[in-house]
Amino acid sequence: xxxxxxxxxxxxxxxxxxxxxxxxxxxxxxxxxxxxxxxxxxxxxxxxxxxxxxxxxxxxxxxxxxxxxxxxxxxxxxxxxxxxxxxxxxxxxxxxxxxxxxxxxxxxxxxxxxxxxxxxxxxxxxxxxxxxxxxxxxxxxxxxxxxxxxxxxxxxxxxxxxxxxxxxxxxxxxxxxxxxxxxxxxxxxxxxxxxxxxxxxxxxxxxxxxxxxxxxxxxxxxxxxxxxxxxxxxxxxxxxxxxxxxxxxxxxxxxxxxxxxxxxxxxxxxxxxxxxxxxxxxxxxxxxxxxxxxxxxxxxxxxxxxxxxxxxxxxxxxxxxxxxxxxxxxxxxxxxxxxxxxxxxxxxxxxxxxxxxxxxxxxxxxxxxxxxxxxxxxxxxxxxxxxxxxxxxxxxxxxxxxxxxxxxxxxxxxxxxxxxxxxxxxxxxxxxxxxxxxxxxxxxxxxxxxxxxxxxxxxxxxxxxxxxxxxxxxxxxxxxxxxxxxxxxxxxxxxxx
Amino acid sequence: xxxxxxxxxxxxxxxxxxxxxxxxxxxxxxxxxxxxxxxxxxxxxxxxxxxxxxxxxxxxxxxxxxxxxxxxxxxxxxxxxxxxxxxxxxxxxxxxxxxxxxxxxxxxxxxxxxxxxxxxxxxxxxxxxxxxxxxxxxxxxxxxxxxxxxxxxxxxxxxxxxxxxxxxxxxxxxxxxxxxxxxxxxxxxxxxxxxxxxxxxxxxxxxxxxxxxxxxxxxxxxxxxxxxxxxxxxxxxxxxxxxxxxxxxxxxxxxxxxxxxxxxxxxxxxxxxxxxxxxxxxxxxxxxxxxxxxxxxxxxxxxxxxxxxxxxxxxxxxxxxxxxxxxxxxxxxxxxxxxxxxxxxxxxxxxxxxxxxxxxxxxxxxxxxxxxxxxxxxxxxxxxxxxxxxxxxxxxxxxxxxxxxxxxxxxxxxxxxxxxxxxxxxxxxxxxxxxxxxxxxxxxxxxxxxxxxxxxxxxxxxxxxxxxxxxxxxxxxxxxxxxxxxxxxxxxxxxxx
Numbered sequence: 001x002x003x004x005x006x007x008x009x010x011x012x013x014x015x016x017x018x019x020x021x022x023x024x025x026x027x028x029x030x031x032x033x034x035x036x037x038x039x040x041x042x043x044x045x046x047x048x049x050x051x052x053x054x055x056x057x058x059x060x061x062x063x064x065x066x067x068x069x070x071x072x073x074x075x076x077x078x079x080x081x082x083x084x085x086x087x088x089x090x091x092x093x094x095x096x097x098x099x100x101x102x103x104x105x106x107x108x109x110x111x112x113x114x115x116x117x118x119x120x121x122x123x124x125x126x127x128x129x130x131x132x133x134x135x136x137x138x139x140x141x142x143x144x145x146x147x148x149x150x151x152x153x154x155x156x157x158x159x160x161x162x163x164x165x166x167x168x169x170x171x172x173x174x175x176x177x178x179x180x181x182x183x184x185x186x187x188x189x190x191x192x193x194x195x196x197x198x199x200x201x202x203x204x205x206x207x208x209x210x211x212x213x214x215x216x217x218x219x220x221x222x223x224x225x226x227x228x229x230x231x232x233x234x235x236x237x238x239x240x241x242x243x244x245x246x247x248x249x250x251x252x253x254x255x256x257x258x259x260x261x262x263x264x265x266x267x268x269x270x271x272x273x274x275x276x277x278x279x280x281x282x283x284x285x286x287x288x289x290x291x292x293x294x295x296x297x298x299x300x301x302x303x304x305x306x307x308x309x310x311x312x313x314x315x316x317x318x319x320x321x322x323x324x325x326x327x328x329x330x331x332x333x334x335x336x337x338x339x340x341x342x343x344x345x346x347x348x349x350x351x352x353x354x355x356x357x358x359x360x361x362x363x364x365x366x367x368x369x370x371x372x373x374x375x376x377x378x379x380x381x382x383x384x385x386x387x388x389x390x391x392x393x394x395x396x397x398x399x400x401x402x403x404x405x406x407x408x409x410x411x412x413x414x415x416x417x418x419x420x421x422x423x424x425x426x427x428x429x430x431x432x433x434x435x436x437x438x439x440x441x442x443x444x445x446x447x448x449x450x451x452x453x454x455x456x457x458x459x460x461x462x463x464x465x466x467x468x469x470x471x472x473x474x475x476x477x478x479x480x481x482x483x484x485x486x487x488x489x490x491x492x493x494x495x496x497x
Numbered sequence: 498x499x500x501x502x503x504x505x506x507x508x509x510x511x512x513x514x515x516x517x518x519x520x521x522x523x524x525x526x527x528x529x530x531x532x533x534x535x536x537x538x539x540x541x542x543x544x545x546x547x548x549x550x551x552x553x554x555x556x557x558x559x560x561x562x563x564x565x566x567x568x569x570x571x572x573x574x575x576x577x578x579x580x581x582x583x584x585x586x587x588x589x590x591x592x593x594x595x596x597x598x599x600x601x602x603x604x605x606x607x608x609x610x611x612x613x614x615x616x617x618x619x620x621x622x623x624x625x626x627x628x629x630x631x632x633x634x635x636x637x638x639x640x641x642x643x644x645x646x647x648x649x650x651x652x653x654x655x656x657x658x659x660x661x662x663x664x665x666x667x668x669x670x671x672x673x674x675x676x677x678x679x680x681x682x683x684x685x686x687x688x689x690x691x692x693x694x695x696x697x698x699x700x701x702x703x704x705x706x707x708x709x710x711x712x713x714x715x716x717x718x719x720x721x722x723x724x725x726x727x728x729x730x731x732x733x734x735x736x737x738x739x740x741x742x743x744x745x746x747x748x749x750x751x752x753x754x755x756x757x758x759x760x761x762x763x764x765x766x767x768x769x770x771x772x773x774x775x776x777x778x779x780x781x782x783x784x785x786x787x788x789x790x791x792x793x794x795x796x797x798x799x800x801x802x803x804x805x806x807x808x809x810x811x812x813x814x815x816x817x818x819x820x821x822x823x824x825x826x827x828x829x830x831x832x833x834x835x836x837x838x839x840x841x842x843x844x845x846x847x848x849x850x851x852x853x854x855x856x857x858x859x860x861x862x863x864x865x866x867x868x869x870x871x872x873x874x875x876x877x878x879x880x881x882x883x884x885x886x887x888x889x890x891x892x893x894x895x896x897x898x899x900x901x902x903x904x905x906x907x908x909x910x911x912x913x914x915x916x917x918x919x920x921x922x923x924x925x926x927x928x929x930x931x932x933x934x935x936x937x938x939x940x941x942x943x944x945x946x947x948x949x950x951x952x953x954x955x956x957x958x959x960x961x962x963x964x965x966x967x968x969x970x971x972x973x974x975x976x977x978x979x980x981x982x983x984x985x986x987x988x989x990x991x992x993x994x
Contacts, residue, residue, distance in 0.1 A: 027736050027767055028829055029833075034674075034833070035676045038840060039836060041840060043839060080621040091595055094591040094594040095591075097591040116930050124818075125576060126816075126819065127817060128576040129810075129817045129820065164847075165844065167844045168844065171923075175532060175698070176532050176535050177525060179529075198843070201840075210712065230807050270524055272525060305525055320624060321624045322850070323847065333523050336531070342540060346694045347662065351820040351850065352818035352819070352852050379710050412618065416514075
């Protein structure tokens, strides 16, 4: 992107005029006809496997196919596989959508009506653009909730930006951080492909650091130092570090001690921390509670810049379709705060329903509120089911021959490692596949209807093979999914042995 | 952006390692610390004037200020200034948000209940990600509605992409079209600053073509040819043309004949047409009905690529806060369709409420449906008020000394031209303002509380001065707004005469 600034000079030195476009060709055309960086984007979570799954789904039911339905384990989309929404959340959202509903006594509980009134007083409703940064009242309430979460560490509502999902916030920060093709950002391997896709489109360098699979996907500071030195040796100006905690696709939860080491490293090396914390409510190990990077940075008094991300799509709400997210920036220049405002203002504001959903996630009903009992029951059930399924699925996967799978301490995924026979690796290469795990996943889909994502879509150590699967199908189906995976796995291993 | 592809080579030829970052400085910092193209974005609709208005609003009520409230005429945000939402729309959206509501007889009319059921059958509800391109049923219904609108011209649902507002669609197409800093797109002057902001951030060349103010802001083919030749002479590869119809900020509606000339020009020169048609329902001149570029392109049999944009934010719904938009692509390569899918898939999907709102806008209740009578009454009232206000406001502005204002044939704006005294121009220059219309607008805001946007934010002929104002305040306030503008205008002219 440094070339953007050279445009005037570049044009001035061109002597001849550009000929008219060739009318026999499309303007937007494969190859030279589209922006190369955009064309190079890859996003496996909705890639080849999913398109094939959707094509198969259209043929169902079919006597030619050995399964009755597609089981989508490719994406953390809980409500698409049967998880119910939280009643309180939907009642408030319906009330602000159609305010005449709260005028009738008894349609909604009293605390729902109060929440609806508060939002309507603080805004022009869901049909008007809000401030570009998000409704002020909601940012204030999010700030208070974060302070409570972080044991009193102060939060400024002006540093909070409400966005269409966390993705928009991540892209906004990366678009500012990456100045040209010599700028790099440290990104975990394996990673959530939003980061690689965004870096590809902004033309920066992905500087991968490997998570340590043999030690529960832990984050090793020696590895960070090694990869940083390597990148600098190649002339890359490394400006930030992405950390996903709880991990996606790996499911690990960082210890406080490990986080302190990461913060100290970033402070010493002057790196912006981008902390993807969208799975903060999906933690299943009591001995490793979620701690925010904000809390660690502030309690250490570290002098570094931090952006953290959160979303209504995950947690126990799982409200993916609302596209509600937010970002908090910490220790950033006032200028940067204003620049983010400006960038977001070009799209006017994020959708208001998503903004309100963020408020409901951060400040849920409290004991004594009319909605509390039902809310608590629903949340407890969803959380309990997620935790049970995480354990059942990793236990099940570990019984497959040649498969090892770290337990999921958090998030919604498992990333089992599969030992593939040489014949399968050869077959995948012969068919021009990016990795042999693509072959494995395609054959799994075609044999069982289960759609998972090849590990190569998230990057992995050279010569290793994985896949990412969610554990989101309903509790009573999980056993069947595992049994189905086992039958396929055994057949696949025999076929290629 | 061509430099993106040079990264490997560029890095390989750098001999020395990059030093560590300077720990005494912020990483993201004004000047060299952020991406220059992003920093250069300008977006006047939410710029300096609006920030000043918001600061004033926080001081109200105040005896020091000569007005009681801020009148926001800076942005087409109808529901923020009193326009009511359409009952039918909000009932369906509340129903899909909280499906238990439709189980109780009598809460909603029967056709609302049926619409809710249809959406729930065709999707996993508002809480699940949909297909990246948008829910298939909704794309099919949009396609049918477009066919009806365009007198039978066929539409393929696979060419429709549902997005978070039209802005996301516009940015997606431009990001693919602009390959490097030598690529340009023809953009009207004056224009809606989304286009300039997006071109700035993608590093392409804005090739401005002037609309003819003296002829009702018409679009002149000679002007297009002249600007295209000029740009090619400078080495710019011009690849597309943006046309906003009805116009923003100008309010003109193109005649069919004029559109045919534009299409023929773009076909001859092999330019992609980007047709911003978000104001297609805001047409106030019976003798100039809205015609879509899709219809003209197809009926002429023109061999060119077209992307057209629509939104729920405008029209009579004015549902800005829902962020619902869509794009149709016509005559594009299958590869391009797949590339758009891939780009959008990185953000997973647009918000589902916005998707459903698009469906409701395109296929509203029909005569005989239980909701039709109320729907028709509400729509007729809103439309009638918009038309009356458009006339009242342009008539009023034309009575100001030295002000000329083309009537608004469509959209939600007027773009009056103001003749500013030399002393005002000198004063603005002395205060470092980008244009003297900034001075005019700031003084108007401080004297009246009315917030409009300087013409320089939309670009304009050198040496001319304008401002953009909406005509959205309630009908009973419009007279007061005009009177207030007149008092200010007279004082401003005396002050600087």
